[in-house]
Amino acid sequence: MVVGTGSYKDKNEAYPLDRKTLRSIALRSFLIDASFNGETGESIGWLWAMMPGLKKIHTDEEDLALAMGHNLEYVNTGAYLSTLAMGAVLSLEQQKADLEAIRSFRSSVSALSLGLGNVLFKSLLIPACGIYGALIAMDGNALGAVIAFLIPAVVSVICRMVLINTGYSRGTRAFEGLIRHREQLTHAARIAGIFMVGAMTAVFAADTAPAFRIVTVNGTFDMNAVLASVLPGIAGVCTVWLCYDMLTKKNKSIFQCILMILAVSLVFGLFGIL
Structure with a gap:
């Protein structure tokens, strides 16, 4: 059998994953970009983060190998909203959905997660915290550095923990609203990002x-x-x-x-x- 192709032998829906497993996946997602490359994107980090869930879902070794194989295909969700996509994909894995359906869904939500995550964090949250932290640090207050670095990190941790549960519990429905309003959300976030650039220019x-x-x-x-x-x-x-x-x-x-x-x-x- 070629790894990543075929269909699952065990068609029975698996038991739901517990919160401890989902929390472990969310923590592992911090290293999703550690092995990023042009050929497979984040697939190695993606699979490594998903392994605790895949092992509990697929008790058959051949099914587990099959799941690992197709999850090693190209994926690039970005670092910030990756757990929402992971949770939704794990929901499909638990249902033993068709592999082509999982592949198609993973590809579509990857681009959405990457785009929205970069705009919300890189263009909005991180610059905003950087501006506020720099203004405080200019007065000689070390709290500025804490604000600039700690707040984005804390928000990232909270988002990962919340989104892994949201994606897993809602499955494909977690992305229905995002897909419908994708252009409006991206446009609004970009406008906010441009506003932050203007604020930085005026201040500094x-x-x-x-x-x-x-x-x-x-x-x-x-x-x-x-x-x-x-x-x-x-x-x-x-x-x-x-x-x-x-x-x-x-x-x-x-x-x-x-x-x-x-x-x-x-x-x-x-x-x-x-």
Whole structure:
């Protein structure tokens, strides 16, 4: 028998998994990206996390080998909402569903979990905690570092524990609403992420505007004050817009953008503009 192909010998529905097993799977999911590669994605970490559940569901060795084989196929759910997909797939495994149905479901929910997880965490939660933590740390308070790193970690743990139970108890129904409103959720999360980028620009780039000063007989004319009165944070907005244009339209790398900013800053500094 080729591992990962065929059908299960034991067609009887397995006993439900207990909370201890689901909790173990959720904790193992933290290492899902440890073996990520371009050929199979997160499949090794995915299977390793699922093993406590698969062993209890498939008592027949051939069925277990079959389940391990098809769960080693390409999968990429991302690190943040992976347990929701794991719980739903384990629900299908418990029902001894058709392998093609499991494969199809796993593929469809992987992209959804990856997209929503990255937007909600990488574009929203982590930047928000980073901004708030940095503002506190700028005053010399070590609590800023705790907020920036601890809150996302705690939220991630809670989400994994809750979502593994939600995915397992609701099965495919756990993704029905997400699939229906996928575009709206992604769009709303992206808007919130862009809002966070704007907030970061206003907070951290507000004091870096070029200080164009012209000395006259009547005193010093500060161009920076004039620009700030017209549009506060205009220098930061222009810098972000320029970097965005270089990344998206000019196909430049982040490293090249950093070098450009450093070069311009050095030149302006030499002439006393910054």
